[in-house]
Amino acid sequence: MLMALALGAGSSVPAARGQVFGASPRTIRIIQGFPAGGTGDAVVRIITPHLEKSLGARIVVEYKPGAGGRTANAHAKSAKPDGNTLVLCTSSLMAVYPFVFNHLPYDPLHDFVPVTSIVDLEFGYVASTAAAPGVKTLGDYVQWVKSDPGHSNCGSPASGSIPHFLGAILAQSAGIQLNHVSFNGSAPHLQALNGGQIPFGVEILAGIVPHLASGRVRLLATSGAQRSMQGVPTVGEAGFPDLTTEDYAGFFYPAHTPSDRVQQLQAAVKDALRQPAVQERLRHLTFRPSGAETAQFAQRVRADYDKWRQVVANSGFRPLD
Template sequence: MDLDRRQFLLATGGTLAAGALPGLAQAQNLETARIVVGFPPGGTTDAVARRMADKLRGNYAKVVLVDNKPGAGGRIGVDELRRNPPDGSTLLLTPASIITLYPHIFTKLPYTTDDVSPVSTACIISFAFGVGPAVPASVKNLKDYFAWVKANPAQAGYATPGAGTPPHFLGMLLSKESGVELNHVPYRGSAPGIQDLVGGQIPAMSSPIGDYLPHLASGKLRVLATSGPKRSRFTPDVPTYAEQGFPALQIQEWYGFFLPGKASPEAVTRAADAIRAAVAQPDVAEAFSQLGFEASAITPADMAKAVKAESAAWGPLVKRVGFTPEA
């Protein structure tokens, strides 16, 4: 990912989230709106959606529901959005990769970027590489980890939330850049991977940073590197990939709201204003922080630019690591 693009996203997010929202109170509320989530209840995307639904209820629509449409790694949620009228009553909350990365790794998708209208981001996440009790306590950074893997090649497995996810590409890129062969072990989501990491069934994992936070204080898990342009405030003592000699592994992801592709500018603006007002609430930022996310809202125009830039960045990276597109 382009560093300037990420810094732009963070900077505009911080500015716009705190901005005034003239005219929002005067807009007529919808009777009912729903937030489609392409993942099961209980996951991080679902948690973000439910927090946002609480804040949009009464400010955007009288009733705001979260509608989980899990399956196909989030693709079903996008397909559900495009089937609905573009009147603002149906929004999609999704990790950016479903829109920006998937076209590069799946040869057949039921949607294109024309089927969605960017509205606003809600939060930004960094990824982390962590190890569990299967790795000796003497391993404190990536250099130590690679030395240990070389001495113990049977322990070169690392978990991810799934094949073709950003954490998977980080793992592939880390293996390629380091020259150390790492073996990918895909899980069906973060939760089972973290469970096996804590239990010692898998030695390492590449996953969103928030997945590790509940286990750091107890010492059950250790984070060796994070993927942001600077150290994460959640793990300030942990150096980034770049600090450890891997500048190509500066990858973050945002969670964003979309309307159907044919939504009017007025519908997009109204939804964006409501989302921006919700993200600006201190308790929302605190709730996101507990998940390892940074609250961030940007304008529809800036989000459209981010989608375009990120889509362009993923293509070369997919080719670089030799990932074979799937059907």
């Protein structure tokens, strides 16, 4: 499904900007494996009008859902490397999946060129107030499990996801055994926490926040290095610095895309993220605007790849077919 965002072919664009990517108008495709209306889609929608102005181009979002984003990446890697096709990725796709799936249809380090991170995002450790009423902190949960291993169910939105492995790191750091309970996505996972079917879980922070007002779930800690929620400690402050983790949502081009196109897109994203209205909308979603330089982002992609390779190996996870 194709969805054009903001400027159409007949829109007025200053001539000087219209020449950034060549003759105007030009169509640039953003391929993404995240569903329309989701948080990944929201990030793209927020910055796209600004990218169109900077690049003098019409931007179209092409949704390729399926296989947790792997379908989109497989499609994007085969696109012509002319700067007119890019893909939105997270570290799950580029650093975790290579060690979770036996047959990944792309090579994250060789099939793509990192451009820039758009936002950094965090995860939350959350307890069900119905199933774990006495758990107020992450330390409380650890002690609760130690006192009764029957409380050890730990949920995540999917087997082989970052929240899954963050639960495994918690178990290793705290010296406890946790029983991983996998769900088919964030919605059923959060529903189970709200309903008290499981006592505890790890989830993307943006998914947790809308549920806090109900009082059915309690956010115990966030995974970032710095506080992002008032009154909620980081995992480091809670006594578990090994759990400190931040994900990214960023743009990648197919391998062999000319470097000038890479730099032009990075500059356009960075400019968009300078806009106060853009920053406000992203922070409202619990995302932190990034706009990293290309070289810095490439280093992060490689570092995350090495990090999660070790984490997955240490967890004893058996790769999926």
